[in-house]
Amino acid sequence: MKKQTIIVTGASSGIGKSVAKYFLERGDNVVINSLTHDKLLQTYNELAPKENIAMVSGDVRHKQTGEQLLAAALEKFGSADVLINNAGIFDTKPFLEVDENYLDRFLNTNLKGTFFTTQAFIPQMLKQKEGVVINIGTPIVNHAFGGFPTTAPLSSKGAIHSLTLQLAAEFGRHNIRVNTVAPGTIRTPMHEVNGEDVSYKSAGLTLLNRVGEAEHIAQMVYTVAKNDFITGTIINVDGGMMAGRNL
Ligand SMILES: NC(=O)c1ccc[n+]([C@@H]2O[C@H](COP(=O)([O-])OP(=O)(O)OC[C@H]3O[C@@H](n4cnc5c(N)ncnc54)[C@H](OP(=O)(O)O)[C@@H]3O)[C@@H](O)[C@H]2O)c1
Numbered sequence: 276m277k278k279q280t281i282i283v284t285g286a287s288s289g290i291g292k293s294v295a296k297y298f299l300e301r302g303d304n305v306v307i308n309s310l311t312h313d314k315l316l317q318t319y320n321e322l323a324p325k326e327n328i329a330m331v332s333g334d335v336r337h338k339q340t341g342e343q344l345l346a347a348a349l350e351k352f353g354s355a356d357v358l359i360n361n362a363g364i365f366d367t368k369p370f371l372e373v374d375e376n377y378l379d380r381f382l383n384t385n386l387k388g389t390f391f392t393t394q395a396f397i398p399q400m401l402k403q404k405e406g407v408v409i410n411i412g413t414p415i416v417n418h419a420f421g422g423f424p425t426t427a428p429l430s431s432k433g434a435i436h437s438l439t440l441q442l443a444a445e446f447g448r449h450n451i452r453v454n455t456v457a458p459g460t461i462r463t464p465m466h467e468v469n470g471e472d473v474s475y476k477s478a479g480l481t482l483l484n485r486v487g488e489a490e491h492i493a494q495m496v497y498t499v500a501k502n503d504f505i506t507g508t509i510i511n512v513d514g515g516m517m518a519g520r521n522l
Pocket of ligand 1 (some may be wrong): 284285286287288289290291308309310311312314315333334335336361362363364365384388411412413414457458459460461462463464465466
């Protein structure tokens with residue numbers, strides 16, 4: 276398989292870290308990013324082989340971070356083949372308590388981070404005459420749960436799903452593929468409360484009666500990156516949580 280350069284945002288922990296490791300283990304070059312420099316450095320030190328990794332800490336809310344990631348990919352590896360917009364945040368708050376600052380946290384990190392990081396990379400992908408963008412969404416944009424108040428994060432994630440389809444439409448003729456992988460409940464630090472994992476509480480929502488692991492998502496992201504005929508799709512990896520509920 277052709278060696279490629281993969282850029283992963285939000286790679287200091289959870290899904291992003293597992294995705295970075297998965298590509299590295301299969302011989303690709305990987306540029307990792309996350310917000311907190313020390314956390315990213317710790318992950319950088321854990322991953323191997325070093326000659327295949329570069330790191331750029333920075334906030335995806337700023338387009339310059341995307342531009343710095345692109346510059347690092349080109350300088351160290353000479354191409355930017357697959358962008359994985361994984362950096363993201365999630366939280367719950369009843370709709371009537373959501374103020375503008377709270378909503379903006381999700382729109383800025385999840386939606387605008389994905390939007391402008393992608394905008395930083397597409398010109399290079401056009402030059403290369405090929406490229407892949409994989410966004411990380413969530414199946415629950417199409418699965419309403421009473422008692423799980425998530426209007427703010429889901430407004431941002433739903434927009435990522437729409438953005439995915441429109442980008443795939445605008446750039447398909449340029450051989451740029453754009454897809455979203457939508458994880459169900461995956462055991463990551465996002466589900467820790469006071470350092471304790473509480474993801475298992477969602478196991479009953481799946482047909483398999485268990486939550487997923489970050490590597491389940493890495494496997495799908497890798498497949499979507501390497502399969503040259505997948506574009507414009509939203510792919511759930513959710514243990515059957517959405518079975519019978521797809522819109
Ligand atoms: N886990 C699940 O059940 C689940 C389900 C559906 C979707 N997802 C999505 O999967 C993605 C990864 O989630 P996860 O569960 O792996 O969470 P996680 O372990 O909390 O990791 C989140 C990552 O995003 C980074 N990040 C947050 N804000 C950022 C910013 N402004 N700029 C750059 N990096 C930023 C964090 O960086 P630092 O910590 O280094 O600051 C961290 O590396 C997210 O988009 C999430 O919405 C997760």
